[in-house]
Amino acid sequence: MDVITLSIPGFFVLMGLEWLGGRVKKRRVYRGPDVLADLLLGSAQTLFGVVAAGVLLGGYLLLYERRFFDVSPSSGLAWVVLLVGLDFLYYWFHRASHRMNLAWAAHAPHHQSEDYNFAVALRQGPVQPLVSRVFYLPLALLGFPPAMFVTALGINTVYQFWIHTELVGKLGPLEWVLNTPSHHRVHHGCNGRYLDRNHGGILIIWDRLFGTFEPEADQPVYGTVKPVASWNPLVCAWAPFRDILDTAARAPRFLDKILVWIMPPEWRPRGMAPADLAVAPDRPKYDVRPTRGAGIYAAVMLVFTLVATVYFLLKGATAPIGTQLVFSAWFVAALGGLGGVLEGRAWAKPLEAARIVATPFVLGMLL
Structure with a gap:
């Protein structure tokens, strides 16, 4: 361990x-x-x-x-x-x-x-x-x-x-x-x-x-320059890659479609508007509030999912690769499903229902 x-x-x-x-x-x-x-x-x-x-x-x-x-x-x-x-x-x-x-x-x-x-x-x-x-x-x-x-x-x-x-x-x-x-x-x-x-x-x-030190003075604005505006972990993980792909797709020159992957985040290809790095000190936070029922369900399932994941961490290193991949798929479904529940997405309930049905079989593979 x-x-x-x-x-x-x-x-x-x-x-x-x-x-x-x-x-x-x-x-x-x-x-x-x-x-x-x-x-x-x-x-x-x-x-x-x-x-x-x-x-x-x-x-x-x-x-x-x-x-x-x-x-x-x-x-x-x-x-x-x-x-x-x-x-x-x-x-x-x-x-x-x-x-x-x-x-x-x-x-x-x-x-x-x-x-x-x-x-x-x-x-x-x-x-x-x-x-x-x-x-x-x-x-x-x-x-x-x-x-x-x-x-x-x-x-x-x-x-x-x-x-x-x-x-x-x-x-x-x-x-x-x-x-x-x-x-x-x-x-x-x-x-x-x-x-x-x-x-x-x-x-x-x-x-x-x-030369990269800066002392704390004013209150920082936390987050990224371009807010992700989502509670969904899958959206959060994918959004930065999506932004690079979008910039590459819109770049007029082929060379810039390659360079965008290794250039700084604020870099923009020739012919595109420069990045806006201005962040207002009073920028409001993303705060879409779930219903009470959705919040309780997500909290309970979060605890269960974390406990199952810790159990996997204890067992997973010696588990067959097939078992590892099955548990990973179950966990990815949890990322999307629980995030979707919190944001009231229509597809989240059937995804969570399918994950719950699959849970005994997935965890049984680790026993």
């Missing part, structure tokens, strides 16, 4: 404490539909990591066999070097994910929430690991064993959970070295000078060194 899976109970305890803290301060920290999208998108990435484990770790293993050095997992110094080195590479992956369209499409779901809380930390682009793992390959050549790398990556990821909150202010001298809630609130801002800033994971020193 990896570090992230072991941390899941702690994530939910901290979310509960943050909710209580918001109540004490008379602030609405969480919105139910947004939390549902957050948790299902995070689960989707974790599920993808299990099903695609061979692909994600294959390149690392291949290079590790050709390593320059042998690093011992029992060395404390080696762990320090690995954690710092991984954080350095994370900075460049994260920065690239904001400056190259294809990488941004994989990363964008993490930024789509217009709230900022611990649940947003769990909201991830399902296929983002396909991009991030490429940046970590030098660690294999340096001789860090795969298990050591996976553990360090988990530590880096778990650290970043606690910085997703508005209830923690600035932390004095720690702000100079560590990535903190204040620094990361800036990163999630999409307005003005906050856009594409503070890319560090554990350390903020990389942003200070490479």
